[in-house]
Structures are given as structure tokens and as C-alpha cells.
Amino acid sequence: MSNRTDRGGLSRRGFLKGAGVAAATTALLDRSVEALAQENKESRSVVGPGAVAITLKVNGQHKDFQIEPSATLAEVLRVHADMTGTKIVCDRGSCSACTVWIDGKTVCSCMTLAMDARGREIKTIEGLAQGEHLHPVQEQFIEHDAMQCGFCTPGMIMSCANLLERNKQPTLDDVKQACSGNLCRCGTYPRVFEATLAAAKQMKGGNGNA
Amino acid sequence: MGAIGQNIPHDSARGHVSGESVFIDDMLPARNEVFVDFAGSPVAHGEIVSIDTSEAIKVPGVVAVFTHPDVPGHNVFGPVVKDEELLAAKEVVFVGQPVVLIAAESRGALCAAKKAVKISVKALSPIFTIDDAIAKDSFLGPPRKIERGDVAGALTSAKHSFQGTLVIGGQEQFYLESQIALALPGERGQMTVHSSTQHPTECQSIISEVLGVPFNHVTVICKRMGGGFGGKETQAAGPAAMAAMVASKLRRPARFFISKDDDMRTTGKRHPFKMIYRVAHDDRGVITALDVQMFSDGGCTMDLSYSILERAMLHADNAYFIPNIRITGRVCKTNLPSNTAFRGFGGPQGVCNVENIIEEIAARLGIDAIEIRKRNLYGVDDRNTTPYGQIVRNNMLPKLFDELPRSAEYQRRRAEIDQFNRTSKTQLRGMSLTPVKFGISFTKKTLNQANALVNIYTDGTVMVSTGGTEMGQGVNTRVRQIVADELGIPYDSVIVTATSTDKNNNTSPTAASSGTDLNGAAARDACVKLRERLADYAATQLCTGEGGLNGSPSSVVFRDGFVFDDRAPNDRRMRFADLICRAYIDRVNLGERGFYATPGVDFNRETGQGHPFLYFTNGVACSEVLIDRFTGEMRVARVDLLMDAGQPINPGIDRGQITGGFIQGMGWVTTEELKWSLNGELWSHSPTTYKIPNISDVPEIFNVELLHNPDNAVSLYRSKALGEPPLLLGVSVWTAVKNALSYIAPAGEVATLDLPATPEQILMSLTRLVRGGASKVVARR
Ligand code: FES
Ligand code: FES
Numbered sequence: 001m002s003n004r005t006d007r008g009g010l011s012r013r014g015f016l017k018g019a020g021v022a023a024a025t026t027a028l029l030d031r032s033v034e035a036l037a038q039e040n041k042e043s044r045s046v047v048g049p050g051a052v053a054i055t056l057k058v059n060g061q062h063k064d065f066q067i068e069p070s071a072t073l074a075e076v077l078r079v080h081a082d083m084t085g086t087k088i089v090c091d092r093g094s095c096s097a098c099t100v101w102i103d104g105k106t107v108c109s110c111m112t113l114a115m116d117a118r119g120r121e122i123k124t125i126e127g128l129a130q131g132e133h134l135h136p137v138q139e140q141f142i143e144h145d146a147m148q149c150g151f152c153t154p155g156m157i158m159s160c161a162n163l164l165e166r167n168k169q170p171t172l173d174d175v176k177q178a179c180s181g182n183l184c185r186c187g188t189y190p191r192v193f194e195a196t197l198a199a200a201k202q203m204k205g206g207n208g209n210a
Numbered sequence: 211m212g213a214i215g216q217n218i219p220h221d222s223a224r225g226h227v228s229g230e231s232v233f234i235d236d237m238l239p240a241r242n243e244v245f246v247d248f249a250g251s252p253v254a255h256g257e258i259v260s261i262d263t264s265e266a267i268k269v270p271g272v273v274a275v276f277t278h279p280d281v282p283g284h285n286v287f288g289p290v291v292k293d294e295e296l297l298a299a300k301e302v303v304f305v306g307q308p309v310v311l312i313a314a315e316s317r318g319a320l321c322a323a324k325k326a327v328k329i330s331v332k333a334l335s336p337i338f339t340i341d342d343a344i345a346k347d348s349f350l351g352p353p354r355k356i357e358r359g360d361v362a363g364a365l366t367s368a369k370h371s372f373q374g375t376l377v378i379g380g381q382e383q384f385y386l387e388s389q390i391a392l393a394l395p396g397e398r399g400q401m402t403v404h405s406s407t408q409h410p411t412e413c414q415s416i417i418s419e420v421l422g423v424p425f426n427h428v429t430v431i432c433k434r435m436g437g438g439f440g441g442k443e444t445q446a447a448g449p450a451a452m453a454a455m456v457a458s459k460l461r462r463p464a465r466f467f468i469s470k471d472d473d474m475r476t477t478g479k480r481h482p483f484k485m486i487y488r489v490a491h492d493d494r495g496v497i498t499a500l501d502v503q504m505f506s507d508g509g510c511t512m513d514l515s516y517s518i519l520e521r522a523m524l525h526a527d528n529a530y531f532i533p534n535i536r537i538t539g540r541v542c543k544t545n546l547p548s549n550t551a552f553r554g555f556g557g558p559q560g561v562c563n564v565e566n567i568i569e570e571i572a573a574r575l576g577i578d579a580i581e582i583r584k585r586n587l588y589g590v591d592d593r594n595t596t597p598y599g600q601i602v603r604n605n606m607l608p609k610l611f612d613e614l615p616r617s618a619e620y621q622r623r624r625a626e627i628d629q630f631n632r633t634s635k636t637q638l639r640g641m642s643l644t645p646v647k648f649g650i651s652f653t654k655k656t657l658n659q660a661n662a663l664v665n666i667y668t669d670g671t672v673m674v675s676t677g678g679t680e681m682g683q684g685v686n687t688r689v690r691q692i693v694a695d696e697l698g699i700p701y702d703s704v705i706v707t708a709t710s711t712d713k714n715n716n717t718s719p720t721a722a723s724s725g726t727d728l729n730g731a732a733a734r735d736a737c738v739k740l741r742e743r744l745a746d747y748a749a750t751q752l753c754t755g756e757g758g759l760n761g762s763p764s765s766v767v768f769r770d771g772f773v774f775d776d777r778a779p780n781d782r783r784m785r786f787a788d789l790i791c792r793a794y795i796d797r798v799n800l801g802e803r804g805f806y807a808t809p810g811v812d813f814n815r816e817t818g819q820g821h822p823f824l825y826f827t828n829g830v831a832c833s834e835v836l837i838d839r840f841t842g843e844m845r846v847a848r849v850d851l852l853m854d855a856g857q858p859i860n861p862g863i864d865r866g867q868i869t870g871g872f873i874q875g876m877g878w879v880t881t882e883e884l885k886w887s888l889n890g891e892l893w894s895h896s897p898t899t900y901k902i903p904n905i906s907d908v909p910e911i912f913n914v915e916l917l918h919n920p921d922n923a924v925s926l927y928r929s930k931a932l933g934e935p936p937l938l939l940g941v942s943v944w945t946a947v948k949n950a951l952s953y954i955a956p957a958g959e960v961a962t963l964d965l966p967a968t969p970e971q972i973l974m975s976l977t978r979l980v981r982g983g984a985s986k987v988v989a990r991r
Binding site for chain 1: 227865874
């Protein structure tokens, strides 16, 4: 998925640069520490170690947390916000089970620092439905049996629903592209295609052509 | 209309799509909870010299560390043979084997403490391969044999015979939810453990033994698993016991949690096999004799290896009648994590061997392999006895071989592929059709039993529990459908609760595709008993003699939420809920326990003869692949699959099982390669290095159909178990690759190919063939 890499801001690596200068010097032999410090001063202030207070906007609500600056968004959602719909599997950006949206784009929340999600719109699986009213992708996943054990399902749905935000008339290839990073060991993929295309049809303006 | 046969969505569908479904790690922290993990052996084989935990205990947040003398009860356990240690005492037998148990307040502290543990080991020489194990006579358990006819005679007298070796790789289960357990200490030594396990009863007994308390002190609960695939049949017990041990020692709730990487590094996988075979056949490719020696890599301990080898041997024939056959088997002992169950349970390896042989016969005779398969297929009236003496009944194989090639347009596409391969210099196409005849039942007779508890509440709603654990396969959904129909109430009036050893005791693992067959039958039994009792009572309520109608239990019908007398269905009726309410007031027992034991199954391990399976599930798949001749890269272009599902209880869920199983099988034979370092450390321990099928690997054309088979009278509602059989059809992708390679093999030569057929493997095989002489494409037939 093209926007998966387009996280912007701080990644785990970025965090190391920002907060762990001293510890990371061995890895930075070819760049002077001073230059790096200068870069840091310009870009962001050093935080941690130790918990810091942050506010995140999750599913439209502002929530306050005391977190280690190294905490990933996935961790903060699951452990601090008790929002366990988002799953962690590989914890390194290669399965997409932890997919959430930030400012309307899908990201792997295990590869995103919570610090970096400050001031941005975070949407999780818990925020996809409007109360009791499920999102069409959710509805069609049920309709088309697009889940088995369900562990990959929240991430898969976040990827598919995001596609429909961007593209009202997706083709089968678009769907494949959108969830190319989402692993499902139960092998529900063909059902995911069907469900997503049906959801596109269900949403106004889509014709679900494949 | 009844619920059975309907496409009812998965029991947990709504929870899964909304993120509400609770998996164990989603359970909010219990008050005062600690996290548990272990530090493991640094080497594959050695004697422990010392264990130094002094630094680890100093890590801020670490609560306690434990080693083997701290185990309150037995440190040694095992599902069949007691040869596993919870915490290694003297000897370590694989890299990462648990040695020190750590409890900490946070996951961060746990990580730091793991690194601070120092385990010093005097290394002993390890064994990592089947060949090495054979050379060093390193085996687990005695040899096994199944034999029929005069194999030696048939092999020597045959006009055509050849021998070969097939190397089959393992497979990581890769359930998305890693092994996990949450233990909650109770009163007077009691313990409740939430475990992601396919076998709560075994977890219960192992925890009891580790804690040194009676079984009735331990309750194991499994609400659902984020995938199991066999990997949580026996190997969930270790983590559950570790959590329980810490909880018992500290009197605090304890959550065992390991990363995906550590889970992959330290748990068992599908067994690699080495097959050494000699086969004889006639001019038409009909197999007259087969002698196969199977060697499986059991890893460091027995686990379920013996039963897995047994199932591989019982599937050495797959769908073919082989008059003279000898199958011998041994489990090799190596210094790798103990290999364990994985969907198919040895069956896939057994089947792969004979399908490979068929491809080779086809290549040698220059006859399309589909013809060879048809000629060897089990017959309906004769040629229908398996090597172990069971007769193949309700044999759908001929019908499947009749229907699928037609719908898949086999002949037309074969001609096209012949033509394509004659002309293309850059690509190769291949196509193959393989069948499956999978035996349904546990080969261990005792396990073919189940119990279920059905409780009716006074508002007419019903709660059911069985020993079947839910891992996505839909056992709970099917049980709900069964109970709803048996009691004649709406599906929504029934719920299935978490599997728990305090409600259902002495249960079998949810495995061998038998989850619904066994547990559904037990639930039905409970419903039948309840219905009989309620019919007696209803007869007194519906007809009191007025209007000349006397109460008659046999006339009472339960349907659509009503109970009525079928002699006067319109006026002698009441709501099910009203009947229940009255029955309660009149003190009628409204709960029942059902029981089921599969009839007629029996198998004698010593003689290798018997009737191990209640029935067989059949299917066929035809796969077409496209190979890049320069890189070995391979794509699955089309798959047509036809499965005999009997009369499905839930066609939608069944279809999902079929597609998912096939995709998993396809992964095993193509991209999933386990790579170990020379020191026995797993290199491919995350999805970054271990490649399970992703969305782009799904065949471009993928047709899945169910064969209508109303004649299957032996099993539950004439349905057929489908959990494992479709996985074995993934083999058709591998044989299709082999078929593609056969197009460039010099005449009379056979392309060799290990499994999985990774691009690397394919490229090596291509290179061998091209170097071996004729690089020119030869047309088949
Ligand atoms: S858990 Fe985030 S990508 Fe796997
Ligand atoms: S539904 Fe089980 S991993 Fe996708």
C-alpha cells in the first residue's frame, strides 16, 4: 500500500535519533554528534526517558495518557486506552494486523510512535461503526464470511474501509493493493475481495466492478 | 425453516468486525497482575553447567525468577510419552528451550531480565537433520509398519520399477495470536487459567501435575483462539503451566506472553519428512507394488509425532488402490523444537509422496498424469480395500474425477499448455489434478468421544457448552445451528459459551477435523433427551382429553419456537418459552448432558490393521502454474476445486474452510521455507523472513464447488468434516510445478523437486534439467 510508508513524522528510528543520541552514537560514526544535535534542536525537543503526558485524539475524542516516549501507538491504544480491537502480531510492520488510520491514511500502529500521533486524527476499528450502525465493509465482511479466527480482521477491515474512502469504485486489483500487506493465516482473502467489492456497491456511488 | 444447511454467519462475526471479540491478550489486566516469559537455552544440545539469575532479578520491575527446583509438582510431562520438561534441569535439547521463568511488572522489564539471565552450558554434539539422525540411530519410539501382499515379489517381477527419494519440508503454523495464557489463583490452591488452547483438558492435567494439585483444582477456559491449526493442540500446555506456576508461587494473576518471534523460534511445526520409495507398475501405469520408508523429524521430544507418523502411513495410499504395499515409519529425534500437530497431521506428507510417484510414472511413460491417477483410483465395488484393511465406502472419487476435469476444461487447457510450452522460451506452464481421501476420526480410539451441556432457561433461551474449542473454524456456529433445530427454536435463542473444563470434563482436543462431528453429536444427544422429557410434559399440557384428544408425547412437535400436537397443530400449540416456564413450575429438569462416542472405529497399531476411520472426506483440485524459466518464480494461475462436503451444516463456513485450507496447503508446498542456522537457531522467525501466502498469492482464478452427496449416511446430519482435507489439495500446486518441469526434462528422465517448491528450488531443478542435456522443450505425448 503506497501510503503505508508515508507515515510522516516520527518513526521508531526517528525516535532513536531524537531521544537516544548518546546511546546511538556507535551507529552514527560517519555523522558528527554535534551535527545531529543541531538537527534535533531544529526539528524537535528531546523527551524521555520517563513517562510524559500526551493527548491523543482517538475516534474523535481527546484522551490523555502518561506514556514512555518510546511507546508505540499500538501499545498505547491497547494497554493505556484499553482499546483492544487493534491487534499486535509481528510488532515490526510486516503483517498489518495493527492497521489504524492517521489523518485518513492507513498506518501500522506498531511502527508509529504514539508521540508522533499527537495532534492528528486517529481512527481505530472501534470508531468505524456509527454506534450500532456498522460500516458497510463491516457489514459485508459478515455477509460474506470474510473472517474465520478474526485476529487479522480489524486490520483487514481498516485497510479495506480506507480504500473505499479514497476510491468509490474500486476494482479487484485495487482491493488486492489495499490489503497487500495484511496477512491472514486462515486464508480468507477471496472472501475479503468479495466483501469489499460488495461494500463499495452498497456505499452510494460505487458499482463494485471487478 | 431450520438453521441446519443455512449460511449463518460465524458466531463471532459481529465481534470480529467491530473489534469487540475478546482474545486473551485483550482481557483487561487483573488486579496485581504480573507478566511471565522465559529465558531459554543458548545452544541446541548440552549440559547445563550453571544458571545465573542474579542480574536478572535486579532489573527494576522484575518480581521473581524461577528455575526447575521451584516447580511445585512434576517438572516432566508430555501428551503421550512423558519426556518434556517445563524448565530444563540438566540437559538442554533445543535452542530457546525454557530454562528460567521470569515474572515482572511490565513487558519492558521482562525483556531486560531475559537478556540479563546467564545460562552456561557445556555443549554436546547436536543432530539437526533426518539423515544425521538415521546415521546416529537417533529415534523416538519403535518402528512402525503397515503391510499387505507380496511387495518383494511384485517389485522383482515387475516390468517397470524405479526408486527415489522425496524430501518434504516442515511448516510453521503461524497462528496470528501467539501462545498465551492468563492464570488466576483461587482459594485453597485452586487455579483458573484462560488459555489459547485446542485442548483444555490436557492443559488442565498438565497444570495440575506441575502445581501438584488434583485435577479438580484446576479450571481451564478457552473462549476462542486467534488461530490454532494444530499448533495449540499440545503446545499451549507449556505456556499455560508456566503462567499457572507463577500465579501459584506469587499468589498473583499471571499472564504468559511471548512475541511472535519467540513463539516461532521455540514451538514445534509440521514434521519434515524424508520418503524413500520403490515402486512397480505396469505398461498402463497401474501401480502393482509400493515400498516406502518414511522418516519424520520429530524434533527433541515425542509430542504427537507417533500419531502423526501413523496418519502419514495411513495416507500413503491417498486415493489409490495399491495391491502390494509396505509402509514403514520411524520418528527421528533431533535437536530442534519438538514438532507437533499441524492441520493434516501427517496426512499431507503421506499423500505428497504417492502423488509425486504418480507424476514420475506419468513422465516415464509419457502419459498424462490424470490418466495414471484414474487407473489407480480406488474402485467402488472392487479394488476398494485400504492397506490397513478398511473398505472405502461411499467412494466419491470416480465421480469427482468425472466432474472436475470437465468443469475445469482439463483437456482443452492441456492442449493449450502443450502448445505454450513448445513455443515459449521464457516461461513454462504446468497443470496437475490431485485428489484427497482423508480419514475422519482420531486414530487413537479413546479420543473419539465428546460431551455437551445444554441448559434451558425459563425464558426459553438456551446456553450450550461443549469440549470443542473455537479457532475460527465455526464449531460454535454449527453447534448453535444443531441445538436450535433439535429444539425447534430460533438460532438466536441459543448461545454457545466458552469451552471450560468445569462444564465439560475429560474432553478430546479440537483436532482431526472432528470438532463438529463429535461435539455436535454430543449436543444433539443432549437435545434429544431434553426433547423427550419435554414432549412427555407437553403432552399433558397440550391435550387434556377435551375434544377427544388425549395427550400423546409422540405427537408433540418442536418447531419455529412453538410446541404443538401434530394432530391439531393450529389449536393445540404453545410457545416454546411458555412450555419451559410451565415445566419449570412443575419441576421438570431443564438441563441435560449429552454424550457421543464414535461407533465402530478401531485400529491395531501392532498389526497395522483395522477400521480407524468413520468415513473419508474426498475432494479434487486442479491447479495450473506459470513459471519464469530464468528466475524460477512461480504464479498459480488457476485452481478448480471440488469437495465432497456431504450435506453441509453451514455451506458458507465450509466454503471458507475449504478455501483457507487450500491456501495454507499451497503455502506449505511453495513459499513457506523454514531456515535454520548451523547451530539450530531458526532464522525464519517472523513474517519478514517466513513467507505465508498473502493476498497476491491467491490464485487468479479460484473456483470452489461443493459436490452434492446426500448418500453419506454415517455422520452427523450427513455432513462431512472439512477442516483438514482441503489442505491436502494444495499438493496439486506442487505437482503442477513438477508437471511444468517435466516438459523440459530429457526423454525418460524425471525432474526432481523438493518441497516446498520455492523459486530457488524451481530454479535449481530447471538448471539441473537444462545442464543435464536436452534443453529443448519436448512435447508430451
Ligand atoms: S503488528 Fe504491526 S504490522 Fe504486524
Ligand atoms: S481470520 Fe484468522 S488470520 Fe485472518
